[in-house]
Amino acid sequence: xxxxxxxxxxxxxxxxxxxxxxxxxxxxxxxxxxxxxxxxxxxxxxxxxxxxxxxxxxxxxxxxxxxxxxxxxxxxxxxxxxxxxxxxxxxxxxxxxxxxxxxxxxxxxxxxxxx
Numbered sequence: 001x002x003x004x005x006x007x008x009x010x011x012x013x014x015x016x017x018x019x020x021x022x023x024x025x026x027x028x029x030x031x032x033x034x035x036x037x038x039x040x041x042x043x044x045x046x047x048x049x050x051x052x053x054x055x056x057x058x059x060x061x062x063x064x065x066x067x068x069x070x071x072x073x074x075x076x077x078x079x080x081x082x083x084x085x086x087x088x089x090x091x092x093x094x095x096x097x098x099x100x101x102x103x104x105x106x107x108x109x110x111x112x113x114x115x
Contacts, residue, residue, distance in 0.1 A: 020067040030101045036091040043085030043095055049078050064102055073106040
């Protein structure tokens with residue numbers, strides 16, 4: 001077979017049947033407005049932290065929804081909880097409460113993994 005200088009990469013599709021979304025349901029119980037998020041990016045556009053460092057709330061929120069928790073605790077620690085994202089959200093999502101509760105649940109998950 002001839003080598004054309006490229007290879008076929010693995011698909012990045014997520015199988016939601018096997019993804020653990022139970023942790024996100026706990027966020028919905030605490031902050032029901034999180035269900036209204038459309039992932040429009042208004043929060044990421046106005047974020048003070050993202051102006052200075054590499055932080056994107058929309059990406060973190062999406063990863064948490066999908067059950068991809070690796071490295072998220074460190075990402076959420078970059079948030080200053082200033083509340084600008086909450087002010088510009090067109091759907092009225094309480095993003096500060098979402099971030100705060102995600103931090104708590106991620107710390108609980110890390111604690112469970114240590115034991």
